[in-house]
Amino acid sequence: MKLELITIGNELLTGKTIDSNSAWLAEQFNILGVKTGRITSVSDSRDEIISILKEAEKRSDIVIMTGGLGPTSDDITKPVLCEFFQTKLVFRPEVFDNIKSLLGKKGHRINEHNRKQAEVPESATIVENMYGTAPGLWFEKEGTIFISLPGVPFEMKEIVRSGIIPGLKKLFEFPVIYYKTILTQGSFEAMLAEKLEKFEKEMPGDISLAYLPSPGIIKLRLGATGKDKEGLERRIEEQIRKLWQIIPEYIIGYDDDTLENIVGKLLNVSGQSLSLAESCTGGTIASLITAVSGSSKYFKGGIVAYSNEIKTDQLAINPDVLNKYGAVSRQVVEDMATNTRLLFNTDYAVSVSGIAGPSGGTPEKPVGTTWIAVSGRKSTISNEFRFGDNRERNIRRASLTALNMLRKYLLAESAINN
DSSP states (O other): OEEEEEEEOHHHHTTSSOOHHHHHHHHHHHHTTOEEEEEEEEOSOHHHHHHHHHHHHHHOSEEEEESOOSSSTTOOHHHHHHHHTTOOEEEOHHHHHHHHHHHHHTTOOOOHHHHHTTEEETTOEEEOOSSSSSOEEEEEETTEEEEEEOSOHHHHHHHIIIIIHHHHHHHOOOOEEEEEEEEEOSOOHHHHHHHTHHHHHHSOTTEEEEEEEETTEEEEEEEEEESOHHHHHHHHHHHHHHHHHHOTTTEEEETTOOHHHHHHHHHHHHTOOEEEEESTTTTHHHHHHHTSTTGGGTEEEEEEOOSHHHHHHTTOOOHHHHHHHOSSSHHHHHHHHHHHHHHHTOSEEEEEEEOOSSSOOOSSSOTTEEEEEEEESSOEEEEEEEOOSOHHHHHHHHHHHHHHHHHHHHHHHHHHHO
């Protein structure tokens, strides 16, 4: 089965809007066992849209389009679809009722543009849009299924989940595909690949391994295809047990886990509290932690101690220590963590101080040099890291590394106490 994705809109071709719809659609259909053969973006042009539809019809079984279904004059997809499918626009009362209901809940007045959105190609099957005014449109032509969806991502995703995928499952038998994602932190892609070289060679040929790197986190995605889901799960779990034997120090979680969630659960279960002292990360760690619902139960607060003045005045760092060792040093970052823990009266504190770049580096401490410390009531630990020369990535890596150091510290303490 061949799938083709088409995104429609001038904004996609000027770089002002990133096409996230295609990435999401390709991922969802890959899970179903349907490979995406082509992704194309075209302008709001009758000729461009007609041309790509004619091409797609010859080579694909399913064609999904997003964009161009709105109420404004530049949204030309519906008239072009009428031309391609040799049909006409007709007023559909059920679509208009949905529009009135949605806009009424928001207190918006219905106007002629809204009414025109209830005009849809006569030969199309309507797929309800629960969150927006433009419905999904389903066409069939000479064995090819064409689906036109609104370009607003959250509307498009809900239509696909609730209407499109269930509809396709009634028509086609999809293979069972099982994926499990293992999250790792603390290594680089090339280093991880080297450690897993033997593992990959010995892995069964029908199980795939993909490396999905991002700053601070590398995901390992294991996948297999078959008819027996339980059997696939058992085989993937067997491979995961092998990974735990090879890289236990790097594995932090699975699938949709995040370090901030993992740390939050550990603190929540133990009833312990946390505070932060951030320099080069500028509050990024606090932002990650407070993005988790319920974090107020364990996170008391933090200080962004960006200047040396704040380090000395607010965190009571000895000026002589700062002058002797510099702000990016074991001595200073450990004092930052210890003093923050005492200042906020928390069970744990994490501190970070580094050179995010692109300027500020020296031969002894190049850009990317970062010290991170974790302080508990019994001990304080610290480590030096060299993250690289990109400021944004350095901040992200430092923040995630700090959370992972805290995670390991909490697990170690829990093991001792138990």
